[in-house]
Amino acid sequence: MPVFISSDQRTFYLSGGNTAYILHVDEDRRLLCPYWGSRLPDDTFFYDPKDYFSFISFDLPVLRLPYDVPACGTGWYGTPAVAALNAHGDDVTDLRVVSFRVVPGKPSLPGLPALYAESPEEAETLFILLEDTLTGLQAESCYTVYASSGAVARSLNIRNNGPEPLRLTNVRSASVPLWESNLDLIHLKGAWARERAVIRTPPGEGEYRISSARGASGHEENPFLALCDKNADEFSGRVWAVSLIYSGSFEASCTVDNAEHARLGIGLNPAVFSWLLNPGESFRSPEAVLVFSADGLNGMSQQYHTLYRGRLARGFWRDRSRPVLINNWEGTYFGFTEERLLAIAEKAKEIGVELFVLDDGWFGKRDSDNCSLGDWVVDRRKLPSGLSGLSEKMNALGLRFGLWFEPEMVSPDSDLYRAHPDWCLHVPGRSRTEARQQLILDLSRPEVQDYIISAVSGVLSSASIDYVKWDMNRNMTEAFSETLPPERRMETQHRYMLGLYRVLEAITSAFPHVLFESCSGGGGRFDPGMLYYMPQTWTSDDTDAAERLKLQYGTSFVYPASSMGAHVSAVPNHQTGRSTSLRMRGDVALAGNFGFELDLTQMSPEDLTEAAALVSRVKSLRDLTRTGTFWRLLSPFEGTETAWAFVSADRKEVLFCAYRTLSVPHYPPLRVRLRGLDPGVWYKTEDGAAYHGSVLMNHGLTVPLKGDFTSFILHLKAE
Numbered sequence: 065m066p067v068f069i070s071s072d073q074r075t076f077y078l079s080g081g082n083t084a085y086i087l088h089v090d091e092d093r094r095l096l097c098p099y100w101g102s103r104l105p106d107d108t109f110f111y112d113p114k115d116y117f118s119f120i121s122f123d124l125p126v127l128r129l130p131y132d133v134p135a136c137g138t139g140w141y142g143t144p145a146v147a148a149l150n151a152h153g154d155d156v157t158d159l160r161v162v163s164f165r166v167v168p169g170k171p172s173l174p175g176l177p178a179l180y181a182e183s184p185e186e187a188e189t190l191f192i193l194l195e196d197t198l199t200g201l202q203a204e205s206c207y208t209v210y211a212s213s214g215a216v217a218r219s220l221n222i223r224n225n226g227p228e229p230l231r232l233t234n235v236r237s238a239s240v241p242l243w244e245s246n247l248d249l250i251h252l253k254g255a256w257a258r259e260r261a262v263i264r265t266p267p268g269e270g271e272y273r274i275s276s277a278r279g280a281s282g283h284e285e286n287p288f289l290a291l292c293d294k295n296a297d298e299f300s301g302r303v304w305a306v307s308l309i310y311s312g313s314f315e316a317s318c319t320v321d322n323a324e325h326a327r328l329g330i331g332l333n334p335a336v337f338s339w340l341l342n343p344g345e346s347f348r349s350p351e352a353v354l355v356f357s358a359d360g361l362n363g364m365s366q367q368y369h370t371l372y373r374g375r376l377a378r379g380f381w382r383d384r385s386r387p388v389l390i391n392n393w394e395g396t397y398f399g400f401t402e403e404r405l406l407a408i409a410e411k412a413k414e415i416g417v418e419l420f421v422l423d424d425g426w427f428g429k430r431d432s433d434n435c436s437l438g439d440w441v442v443d444r445r446k447l448p449s450g451l452s453g454l455s456e457k458m459n460a461l462g463l464r465f466g467l468w469f470e471p472e473m474v475s476p477d478s479d480l481y482r483a484h485p486d487w488c489l490h491v492p493g494r495s496r497t498e499a500r501q502q503l504i505l506d507l508s509r510p511e512v513q514d515y516i517i518s519a520v521s522g523v524l525s526s527a528s529i530d531y532v533k534w535d536m537n538r539n540m541t542e543a544f545s546e547t548l549p550p551e552r553r554m555e556t557q558h559r560y561m562l563g564l565y566r567v568l569e570a571i572t573s574a575f576p577h578v579l580f581e582s583c584s585g586g587g588g589r590f591d592p593g594m595l596y597y598m599p600q601t602w603t604s605d606d607t608d609a610a611e612r613l614k615l616q617y618g619t620s621f622v623y624p625a626s627s628m629g630a631h632v633s634a635v636p637n638h639q640t641g642r643s644t645s646l647r648m649r650g651d652v653a654l655a656g657n658f659g660f661e662l663d664l665t666q667m668s669p670e671d672l673t674e675a676a677a678l679v680s681r682v683k684s685l686r687d688l689t690r691t692g693t694f695w696r697l698l699s700p701f702e703g704t705e706t707a708w709a710f711v712s713a714d715r716k717e718v719l720f721c722a723y724r725t726l727s728v729p730h731y732p733p734l735r736v737r738l739r740g741l742d743p744g745v746w747y748k749t750e751d752g753a754a755y756h757g758s759v760l761m762n763h764g765l766t767v768p769l770k771g772d773f774t775s776f777i778l779h780l781k782a783e
């Protein structure tokens with residue numbers, strides 16, 4: 065079983081795949097993590113404090129202990145996993161192990177998104193209860209280990225078991241010591257329209273911190289941080305990674321101590337969080353997912369992909385082919401009529417598109433982004449037959465119909481705001497900072513949650529709607545709820561997230577056959593929390609094919625192709641002004657959930673013919689790209705060429721994709737070694753060319769890329 069307990073009941077091996085995470089309770093009942101890395105046989109590891117600190121030292125010996133749940137004030141000086149101010153005004157918290165228990169499978173986390181197990185054999189969960197006897201603060205540390213990979217999902221349930229109130233000021237879902245040095249740090253940094261660029265850097269001395277305080281995981285950083293061996297690459301070397309299943313403000317850090325040893329942590333952002341715990345109350349942290357790979361960065365990503373595609377995403381669409389869609393946003397922006405939409409839809413049907421998505425602008429009086437958010441009533445000026453009429457007409461054309469919403473927002477110019485001016489996040493007496501001329505509804509309030517559930521459900525029930533794009537276009541300011549008492553106002557951001565998750569659970573379970581795609585000004589909330597409710601996310605508002613290489617490559621560090629919305633848009637591209645061929649745009653977009661985002665009535669007959677061929681190609685490849693093992697082969701962050709491949713689980717089918725942005729003269733042809741194939745079989749292309757698996761993996765494939773912004777796709781099947 066994944067959890068092995070030593071006979072003295074002091075050492076716990078959480079093992080699966082090629083990984084072990086070892087916990088030890090020392091003689092003073094402190095909970096330590098003396099090892100996380102390649103799998104060790106059970107019962108072979110012996111904790112020896114001398115491995116961790118020198119006895120001849122002026123430092124406190126307890127300083128160097130490999131704490132698994134570090135707290136404040138008894139010799140640990142780094143960022144604590146649990147920090148709580150007590151009624152005496154100090155924050156000393158001395159956590160000692162009280163008891164443990166193991167259960168098969170994985171219990172859910174009430175109210176929070178989390179990984180799950182489908183059978184008790186897949187995973188086992190260890191709960192270790194720690195307590196500070198003076199205050200009565202109890203922290204139950206939960207670890208689920210997956211048998212197939214050794215990935216560990218962990219969270220903390222903190223309870224006030226004492227007689228006086230406590231105030232939590234920091235909660236880290238994971239804070240893991242690594243008895244390692246000489247490492248590089250990797251995170252995904254960005255901005256609107258260029259999200260999740262791969263940053264690799266030495267952590268340096270002291271603390272390297274990434275965070276979001278925006279009330280969304282954000283465009284700027286993703287809730288993910290990894291350390292790897294200096295010489296690790298995509299295919300070899302050790303990698304330790306943490307990812308947080310949360311969509312709000314977060315903080316992650318790597319600390320290197322004065323003995324060069326690193327610690328990796330992730331959790332809530334203490335700059336915008338504190339939580340009052342009255343006697344008897346509990347607080348549950350979001351879940352962190354810890355992945356170790358001895359096979360480089362692809363090994364790390366493939367573990368995340370398997371978990372996030374199959375044990376985080378849920379519901380009807382989890383294991384189904386996603387429809388080829390057309391979204392009208394870049395095609396028409398706000399300037400559409402029913403007639404224009406139907407003209408685009410007719411062309412879409414002709415080229416094989418399956419779903420028409422109507423984006424922003426269908427409700428209230430919304431001719432630009434300055435009004436009507438909150439008034440989810442169809443605008444009959446633009447859509448005289450309403451949503452039901454339009455969706456019926458789409459269905460009559462043979463297309464399914466989808467709709468855009470931004471339910472968390474309110475425009476000051478809206479009936480909703482006029483009726484409930486207090487329903488937005490704000491601080492009484494201060495002005496309300498607008499962004500995109502909108503404010504954010506206070507989702508910590510149950511009546512606001514109920515309004516959103518009823519407004520969105522009402523629209524979804526009123527017409528034939530098969531898809532929803534759930535957008536969120538600004539970050540929080542004055543992020544406080546008027547309804548909370550002053551001593552609880554710092555809870556607003558997290559209470560908002562809990563409210564959002566309640567709303568998403570209610571709506572997605574009431575409409576189980578609707579395909580939901582999340583969005584936040586593009587990829588501003590591309591995180592595991594949203595993927596629990598919605599199996600796909602709009603990757604970025606940047607639809608330029610060359611930029612998309614970086615976007616999709618960086619996103620794939622954590623997230624599977626099945627989660628990435630990827631559309632072909634018009635040229636010159638609206639974000640970069642760059643023109644690329646339809647071929648290149650299509651070859652990039654087919655590596656995600658494929659769609660179009662342009663006015664098809666403006667396309668030439670030749671381009672429409674090419675687009676139809678592209679759609680039929682996408683349909684023949686989409687199950688492979690959704691479920692295949694994704695291999696990054698050449699990085700767009702390191703040169704002008706990008707390559708990746710999808711390999712089916714049985715290794716019988718392969719899709720190899722290569723792209724060049726700018727060509728360079730007088731170079732030998734590009735040759736790329738494939739990975740993960742069957743080395744004992746011949747693979748054939750549709751036109752009969754044969755390649756041996758062993759040759760493709762060892763000698764490589766010569767890639768005929770000519771010119772700027774070109775692509776090359778090879779679909780191989782084993783004989």
Ligand code: DGJ
Pocket residue numbers: 393423424468535537583584585586587602604605
């Ligand atoms: C931001 C999204 O990312 C776009 O795709 C589009 O839906 C706009 N919002 C609409 O306002």
